[in-house]
Amino acid sequence: MRTEPSPFGLRRRRRWHWLSWKLSLAMLGLPLIVLLATTGYVVLIRDERLHVTVLDAYTEQPLAGVHVRAGQAEAVTDEAGEARIEASGSASLVFEKEDYDPVTLEIAPDQRSARVRMRPNVVRGVVTRRDNGEPLAGVTVKALSGDQVVTQTTTDSNGSYALRGVPEGATLAFEHDEFADVRIDLSRQTAVSVALRPDVVTGQVTDPDGQPIQGATVAIGNAIATTDEMGTFRLTGAPEQGEIVVKAPGYRAAVVPLSAEMRVAAQLEPISVRAIYINAAVAANPEAWAERLALVERTEVNAVVVDLKDSTGRVFYDSQVQLAQEIGAVLPILDPKAIVEELHRRDIYAIARIVVFEDPILAEAKPEWAIKDAATGDLWRTWNGLAWVNAHRSEVWDYNIALALEAASFGFDEIQLDYIRFPSDGPLDRAEYGVEHNRETRTQAIGEFLERARLALAPTRAYLGADIFGLTLWELGDSGIGQVLEVVAERVDYICPMIYPSHFYPGSMGFEIPNDHPYEVILWSLQNGAERIPQHVRKLRPWLQDFSYGPGIEYGPNEVRAQIQAVEDAGLDSWMIWNADNVYHEEALHAS
CATH class of the missing domain: 2.60.40.1120 (Carboxypeptidase-like, regulatory domain)
Incomplete structure (x- = not known):
C-alpha cells in the first residue's frame, strides 16, 4: 500500500530542489530573484538587470x-x-x-x-611660504590647458585649496603677487601641496647725503623696477639668487647681493663724465693710446669713448657674436677686456661706442635686412655709395644688442649707440623699407629698438647712451630720421646730442653763421632740450666739437672752452669732445 509523504518530508524535498537550483544557477553566474508562491513552492526568476x-x-x-x-x-x-x-x-x-x-x-x-x-577631477592641497613654512592665503591656483585657464580658485586662511573641474593633462599654476610662480604638470595626482618662494625685493636708493634718487633703475635677471619720488622701489619677479644692479643718470652704478631678507638699501655715488673720443686705430696703437691717456690724467677729462664698431660695420675685437664672424665684420685689433682694466686702474670711466644702422658690411651680407632702391631693386646707397641696414628690421636690432651685451660683459661702464636713425643723405625718395615708412613708423622703430636695448642692458652694470642729432633738441618732428627727443629720453640713461655749431644751417637761432657762436649754440640748444624733458635733464650729456668745419671761424682752445662753459651755464656738468683724428686742444681743458 502506497503511503503519502509527510508534510515535513515534502518541505524537505522542496528545500533541496530550491538549494539545488540556486547553486546551479549561481555556478553559471546568473543572478536570481527568489519568490515564494502562495502554494508554498519556491519560484526562480532570472535577474535581467x-x-x-x-x-x-x-x-x-x-x-x-x-x-x-x-x-x-x-x-x-x-x-x-x-x-x-x-x-x-x-x-x-x-x-x-x-x-x-x-x-x-x-x-x-x-x-x-x-x-x-x-577619473577624479579635483585637486586639493596646502600652500605655504618657503622661508618660514607658514600657510599662505590668497594664492591663486589655476588649471591650465595650454595657455588657457580652465578653472581656478584661491587658498583660504589655512593655505588650503580645492580646485575642481581639472582637465586631464593640465598644468597647475600657483600665483601670488609677492611670490615666485610655480607650475606643475599633473599626472595621476589629486593632492598637490607647494611652498612658494618670496620674489619681491623692496628698498630705497639714495645719494651720499641720504636724499632719495627718483628714476633709478633697479634690476636683477629679467626683473626691473624704477624708484619713485621717495627713492623707493618694489621689484617683482626676482630670481632665487644673484646681484641687484642699481643705476641712475649722473651716478655710478652699484651692485648689491640679493639677500634672504629681500630688502635693499643702495647709496649711489655721483659722477660727472667729461670724455674724449678715441677711435679703434688710435686705441690699437700703444704709443698713441698712451698719449691720449696721459692727456686724460693731466686734465679734467675723466672718461674715454672707444670704438668697438664704427660706421664701416667693422667690429674691432674677436667678437663671439656668431653673426659678426659669419659676415666677416670682425677685425680683431683691440682687446676690450684689457682696455677696460687699464681704464679702471686709472679711474677712467669707460664708454664703448657701437654704430648701429650705418653698417655696409651687414647690409651687403644680408641684403634682405638692408634698405632697397625702389628704382633698381638693388641695395639703396647714400651719395657716398654706402649701403644702410633697415632700421625697421628686428634682426638688425638683435645683432647690435648682442654686441652691446658683449661689450657690457667686458666691464664697460656705458654702451653708447650711434647712428640710431634712418639715413639723412642720398636719394631718400627711392629708399624702400618693405613696410609703411612715415614719421610714426620711423619713430616707433627707433623707440622699440632702444627699449629692447634698455631692457637687455638693465641687469648689467653698463649704462645705455644714445647719440642724436643736435637738431633733435629743436625739431619737434623726427627730421625724417626717426629721432624724437621725448621718445629717446624715456628709453636711455644718457642722451648725447651732437651739438656741433658747424653743422647748423645758416640762419639757425638767428645767426648767419652759427659756427661763429659756439657758446650760444650749445647753451640755447641745451636749454631748449631741457625745457622739453624737464624730468630727464640729468640724462643730457652733449658732444662738443674740437675741429674746424665749413664756413666761419677756426676752432681752437677758446672755442672749445666756450662750449664747455655753455654746458656748465646750462646747469649740466658732463660733456664729451669729438675730433675724428683724436687730436685735442689741451689748453681748453682745466688741469686735473
Missing part, C-alpha cells in the same frame, strides 16, 4: 555614490562600487559623481555586466 562596477581610475578603489542612468532608469553604486540597473532598450549608460569626470558607456543588447573607471 545590468550589473555595473565603478572604480576610481587613479586608486582602483570602488566608488560609492555614483549615479548611473540608462534612459529613464537610475541607480546608485553601493560601498562596493556596484549597482544593478534596468538597461534593456538603452544603448548607453551615463555615470556621474561630483569631483569626477562623467563617463558615457555604450553597451551591447545582450551585455549583462560592465566595469567602469572614473
Whole structure:
C-alpha cells in the first residue's frame, strides 16, 4: 500500500530542489530573484538587470555614490562600487559623481555586466611660504590647458585649496603677487601641496647725503623696477639668487647681493663724465693710446669713448657674436677686456661706442635686412655709395644688442649707440623699407629698438647712451630720421646730442653763421632740450666739437672752452669732445 509523504518530508524535498537550483544557477553566474508562491513552492526568476562596477581610475578603489542612468532608469553604486540597473532598450549608460569626470558607456543588447573607471577631477592641497613654512592665503591656483585657464580658485586662511573641474593633462599654476610662480604638470595626482618662494625685493636708493634718487633703475635677471619720488622701489619677479644692479643718470652704478631678507638699501655715488673720443686705430696703437691717456690724467677729462664698431660695420675685437664672424665684420685689433682694466686702474670711466644702422658690411651680407632702391631693386646707397641696414628690421636690432651685451660683459661702464636713425643723405625718395615708412613708423622703430636695448642692458652694470642729432633738441618732428627727443629720453640713461655749431644751417637761432657762436649754440640748444624733458635733464650729456668745419671761424682752445662753459651755464656738468683724428686742444681743458 502506497503511503503519502509527510508534510515535513515534502518541505524537505522542496528545500533541496530550491538549494539545488540556486547553486546551479549561481555556478553559471546568473543572478536570481527568489519568490515564494502562495502554494508554498519556491519560484526562480532570472535577474535581467545590468550589473555595473565603478572604480576610481587613479586608486582602483570602488566608488560609492555614483549615479548611473540608462534612459529613464537610475541607480546608485553601493560601498562596493556596484549597482544593478534596468538597461534593456538603452544603448548607453551615463555615470556621474561630483569631483569626477562623467563617463558615457555604450553597451551591447545582450551585455549583462560592465566595469567602469572614473577619473577624479579635483585637486586639493596646502600652500605655504618657503622661508618660514607658514600657510599662505590668497594664492591663486589655476588649471591650465595650454595657455588657457580652465578653472581656478584661491587658498583660504589655512593655505588650503580645492580646485575642481581639472582637465586631464593640465598644468597647475600657483600665483601670488609677492611670490615666485610655480607650475606643475599633473599626472595621476589629486593632492598637490607647494611652498612658494618670496620674489619681491623692496628698498630705497639714495645719494651720499641720504636724499632719495627718483628714476633709478633697479634690476636683477629679467626683473626691473624704477624708484619713485621717495627713492623707493618694489621689484617683482626676482630670481632665487644673484646681484641687484642699481643705476641712475649722473651716478655710478652699484651692485648689491640679493639677500634672504629681500630688502635693499643702495647709496649711489655721483659722477660727472667729461670724455674724449678715441677711435679703434688710435686705441690699437700703444704709443698713441698712451698719449691720449696721459692727456686724460693731466686734465679734467675723466672718461674715454672707444670704438668697438664704427660706421664701416667693422667690429674691432674677436667678437663671439656668431653673426659678426659669419659676415666677416670682425677685425680683431683691440682687446676690450684689457682696455677696460687699464681704464679702471686709472679711474677712467669707460664708454664703448657701437654704430648701429650705418653698417655696409651687414647690409651687403644680408641684403634682405638692408634698405632697397625702389628704382633698381638693388641695395639703396647714400651719395657716398654706402649701403644702410633697415632700421625697421628686428634682426638688425638683435645683432647690435648682442654686441652691446658683449661689450657690457667686458666691464664697460656705458654702451653708447650711434647712428640710431634712418639715413639723412642720398636719394631718400627711392629708399624702400618693405613696410609703411612715415614719421610714426620711423619713430616707433627707433623707440622699440632702444627699449629692447634698455631692457637687455638693465641687469648689467653698463649704462645705455644714445647719440642724436643736435637738431633733435629743436625739431619737434623726427627730421625724417626717426629721432624724437621725448621718445629717446624715456628709453636711455644718457642722451648725447651732437651739438656741433658747424653743422647748423645758416640762419639757425638767428645767426648767419652759427659756427661763429659756439657758446650760444650749445647753451640755447641745451636749454631748449631741457625745457622739453624737464624730468630727464640729468640724462643730457652733449658732444662738443674740437675741429674746424665749413664756413666761419677756426676752432681752437677758446672755442672749445666756450662750449664747455655753455654746458656748465646750462646747469649740466658732463660733456664729451669729438675730433675724428683724436687730436685735442689741451689748453681748453682745466688741469686735473
